[in-house]
Amino acid sequence: MASLTISNAWKKYGDFLALRDINLDIEDGEFVVLVGPSGCGKSTLLSIIAGLEEISYGTLNMGSRDVTDLSAKDRNIAMVFQSYALYPTMSVRENITFGMENRKTPKDQQKKAVADVAKLLQIEALLERKPSQLSGGQRQRVAMGRALVRDPQLFLFDEPLSNLDAKLRVEMRTEIKKLHKRLGQTIVYVTHDQIEAMTLSDRIVVMNGGIVQQFADPDTIYREPANRFVAGFMGSPSMNFIDAVVEGEPGDITLVRRSGDGELTIPLKDRHNELAAFAGRTVTIGARPEHFVLTSTGEDEFVPISARVDVVEPTGPDTMLVFSSADLSLVAVLPANFRPEEDARIDLFLDLENICFFDPETTNRIPRT
Structure with a gap:
């Protein structure tokens, strides 16, 4: 060797x-x-x-x-x-x-x-x-x-x-x-x-x-x-990318994406204060399909996302859901028994603890503090 x-x-x-x-x-x-x-x-x-x-x-x-x-x-x-x-x-x-x-x-x-x-x-x-x-x-x-x-x-x-x-x-x-x-x-x-x-x-x-x-x-x-x-x-299905503007200040940061299809607001509160340096600028949110869940534990790390169901793909152990929100096509991997109707409006919850962020200019991940 x-x-x-x-x-x-x-x-x-x-x-x-x-x-x-x-x-x-x-x-x-x-x-x-x-x-x-x-x-x-x-x-x-x-x-x-x-x-x-x-x-x-x-x-x-x-x-x-x-x-x-x-x-x-x-x-x-x-x-x-x-x-x-x-x-x-x-x-x-x-x-x-x-x-x-x-x-x-x-x-x-x-x-x-x-x-x-x-x-x-x-x-x-x-x-x-x-x-x-x-x-x-x-x-x-x-x-x-x-x-x-x-x-x-x-x-x-x-x-x-x-x-x-x-x-x-x-x-x-x-x-x-x-x-x-x-x-x-x-x-x-x-x-x-x-x-x-x-x-x-x-x-x-x-x-x-x-x-x-x-x-x-x-x-x-x-x-x-x-x-x-x-x-x-790396990852299949691929990571979802969402461009949003950083608003607020350390301890009270909100990510906002405004589009013709409505507004996507993600309040981070005191999480991810590394984004304070990007106030007023756009960052890219990286959310893997498994970071979307059907129910929230009631804790701050989950925020609701309004979604329109586009495609439902049963895979056996999971259901892959292609959905739209704020003019974006996103993918979630959800429990196998979840089979919503296409075009239905549903609420999903995004896990804030595991998402990551990228600088759109350099494309590098923004290190967590």
């Missing part, structure tokens, strides 16, 4: 900057997920870590070893690809041992390594089959087995579950998490799926435009997003 330190990493293709000043310190044994929209630079960064792409500027260290200029074969890294990359004419056993054969690993060591990995991944019964005889999940296990027998310092996963159906993706996600718990190996994992990122990782790197937007644990990413991009990208 090894830690991974990426310092001041840049990647340029002609005039295009794919990565800009990336700085990450990944601890030994940590599971780190790179997540972001298509084209954000996450796969480019993974390729640089693997040695498949040259870095334009900056350094990479694995433990105390500088690997910046080392070729991929000299970095002791194993990679699991999206496409499995199995040899169709070889059996599962031959696919797993292919790399060991090339490295002239003694046969008895190969046999033991295959037996250990097959038991770990529960593929003992598949060793003599060809890839065409396997399901998608079985093929992904074989791809992981081929990586595991190398006993690398670092594992890289490049969207390994994206070709699987939804049910199998959940099952394989669980298997990968169990595998990491048993092995304790350092893993860097690329995905576009935020649920994978939240459930698998010790820490998440959220990227956009080749820049690291935030590097933190899943709870911090979700509850204390660094900026509006992170807040909107």
Whole structure:
């Protein structure tokens, strides 16, 4: 195992900057997920870590070893690809041992390594089959087995579950998490799926435009997003954003949104006094769908919101409600048995304790005081 330190990493293709000043310190044994929209630079960064792409500027260290200029074969890294990359004419056993054969690993060591990995991944019964005889999940296990027998310092996963159906993706996600718990190996994992990122990782790197937007644990990413991009990208359904003007003074602050469809007033009273510095200016309220509830406890942290029901979407465990208020289309996640009529007028309550605020000019979250 090894830690991974990426310092001041840049990647340029002609005039295009794919990565800009990336700085990450990944601890030994940590599971780190790179997540972001298509084209954000996450796969480019993974390729640089693997040695498949040259870095334009900056350094990479694995433990105390500088690997910046080392070729991929000299970095002791194993990679699991999206496409499995199995040899169709070889059996599962031959696919797993292919790399060991090339490295002239003694046969008895190969046999033991295959037996250990097959038991770990529960593929003992598949060793003599060809890839065409396997399901998608079985093929992904074989791809992981081929990586595991190398006993690398670092594992890289490049969207390994994206070709699987939804049910199998959940099952394989669980298997990968169990595998990491048993092995304790350092893993860097690329995905576009935020649920994978939240459930698998010790820490998440959220990227956009080749820049690291935030590097933190899943709870911090979700509850204390660094900026509006992170807040909107992480979470499904996405966070609701409401622009409102700050009125009043510390201890008696009110947020007001005036529109042709009426006025939305949110009295904060003595909560969120960090907004006093924005008096007379607009701020952006960030409210996740679960921050809207049907009933108030009578305490000050809940304020009523008048809503017109636009769409009701039962999801099984919840009801997703798309509603309008003050010329805004907002989303709430509510109990499964709540099924209002469309176009009905209802009152929801907004949880003030868990909402966050963003500066519209910088898009950064306004720190709570």
